[in-house]
Amino acid sequence: MNSASSKTNLLGLDHEGLVAFCAALGEKKFRATQLYRWIHQRGVADFEAMSDLAKSLRAKLAECAYIQALPVLTERASRDGTIKWLFDVGGGNAVEAVFIPEKDRATLCISSQAGCAIGCRFCSTGHQGFSRNLTAAEIVAQLWYAEHELRRRRRHKTSERQISNVVMMGMGEPLQNFGQLVPALRTMLDDNGYGLSRRRVTVSTSGIVPMMDRLAQQVPVALAVSLHAPQDPLRDSLVPLNKKYPLAELMAACRRYLQYAPRDFITFEYCMLAGVNDQPEHAQALLDLLNTDGLGVGWCKLNLIPFNPFPDSGLVCSAPHDVQAFAKVLLDAGVVVTVRKTRGDDIDAACGQLAGEVKDRTRAVVRMQRKRDAVPL
């Protein structure tokens, strides 16, 4: 048995969890706060280096806990500054995190599951199927690693925060991993953790209605909803979850969320697919959907995402003039529309792509291994 397996990776505990963990060791709350700061604010993994903790506490911690990031399988840096890490989560599975620097912010896009069970037609993660939920430690590890690794690289400003925003838009459906998502989000928001405001942390969901309500009650961060179609039959075919939570229910849940959201809008994501959902009639139907109860369209933002193609998807990215025409219908009616810039093009920094490549490679390695095993030497 791996000695680490009976120990707790402290990256997975939120502040409250760490207080309880330390209490079980007979330690006071302020010790837990000190420890939490060492971990998240200073990126320290070695208890021995935590100089203001008593030697006896450091020894106790070393016996029952550890602080560990995920092994990095690959790192790719784009000409535009985007960095994509692929992390090994064991069992031939890999997840990715993407760092996207911009003028006024630096966003980290992180994963919540290895694979995804929702199976959206245009998503390479969905095509890979579901492997497993990430633990809270594995979710936070992506941020912990990226933040402190970037600080180390930019040595001259070690305490300056590198990541200003987090979006749960990597692999997986975060609301299908709610139990692990919540402590991870709490650590992102905690003043003794990463201290990000609720408006700078976004959960993106394909629309798991009951979990949207729970998120509103427990950690109401910014919400992005992956819409992709304005009518049920089309959305059924693109996002199979729509059959369970159709558009009317989803829109009502969005309205409810708005009462708790950190800003006065919900973001809708819409992946532009040539000839499928990008025609003027789709734009008009979308407008009607957003304005269902006649309250106007001021409560939402629309993010049009150019489809990022991958092998065997059978889908094509919309032509730029179709995207523009689509956006114009909505803009003219007062909707705030943005067209997502493609970042990290040269490194395939889109949802699930690099992980897909690795998974195929891993499968190939396993196949080769089996063949070898089958051949008597």
Ligand code: SAH
């Ligand atoms: N499961 C969540 C979050 C992860 S996906 C969700 O679906 O919202 C993050 C975003 O990337 C979603 O809006 C998703 O629709 C989009 N996406 C997935 N595959 C894509 C592709 N090939 N091209 C462009 N956007 C894609």
Ligand code: SF4
């Ligand atoms: Fe899962 Fe989101 Fe991909 Fe759909 S788009 S398969 S919900 S990761």
